[in-house]
Amino acid sequence: MADAAATVAALRAEGKTVFLHxxxxxxxxxxxxxxxxARLTASSFRDALDRVRAVLPSAHPRPSIVHTLEKELA
Known part of the structure; x- marks a missing residue:
């Protein structure tokens, strides 16, 4: 997931629109x-996830993935 986020960042840096699905x-x-x-705003992964959940209330990521990314992106 962190690699996918890095790819999104690279594509956005090229001025491309990126759709996640x-x-x-x-x-x-x-x-x-x-x-x-989190990478873009230099915030914690948890804060960024809270912002995503505010606009995507159906989001219910697996706790194991959230925990792993919190450690990876800290």
Whole structure:
């Protein structure tokens, strides 16, 4: 997921629009969006995930993925 967020950042740096998609936008989409958002705003992954959940209330990422990314992106 961190690699996907890095790819989003690289594409955005080139001025490209990036769309994230997964089946129900419950796990992968919000987690990658939060990882990218944390990187972009220099905030914690948890804060970025809270911002994603505010606009994507169906987001319910698996706790194991959230925990792993919190450690990776700290």
């Amino acid at each position: 997964c089946v129900h936008a419950e796990t992968r989409t919000p987690v990658v969006a939060a990882a990218y958002g």
